[in-house]
Amino acid sequence: xxxxxxxxxxxxxxxxxxxxxxxxxQEVYAINIPRTTSQQVLVIKRKFExxxxxxxxxxxxxxxxxxxxxxxxxxxxxYVHAGSKGVAIVKLHDPYMYxxxxxxxxxxxxxDSTAGK
Numbered sequence: 311x312x313x314x315x316x317x318x319x320x321x322x323x324x325x326x327x328x329x330x331x332x333x334x335x336q337e338v339y340a341i342n343i344p345r346t347t348s349q350q351v352l353v354i355k356r357k358f359e360x361x362x363x364x365x366x367x368x369x370x371x372x373x374x375x376x377x378x379x380x381x382x383x384x385x386x387x388x389y390v391h392a393g394s395k396g397v398a399i400v401k402l403h404d405p406y407m408y409x410x411x412x413x414x415x416x417x418x419x420x421x422d423s424t425a426g427k
Contacts, residue, residue, distance in 0.1 A: 313397045330392040339365045351377045354415030370410040
């Protein structure tokens, strides 16, 4: 929390949305996923919003780009993402962001035995 947004970043000095989702999937869930949002959307098994579970990815058509933003679903209608104000936890039904919500699903990546160590 509080890490600033930095395009292409993937550490505490700055991180972008796809870097955060890649790091969380690897370190928390021991699953390797691609680095970019456009590649991450290709490794999910689509599901309905009502079926979301912790660790699922949520995608948004943002800044005029299809699947231009990604977050990781937590629980109880909240997800974590790296936005313009840095890493934050927000409601999926936040009036500003929800209008851009376009897809969600569970990750079907490859488990990594070294993740989380």
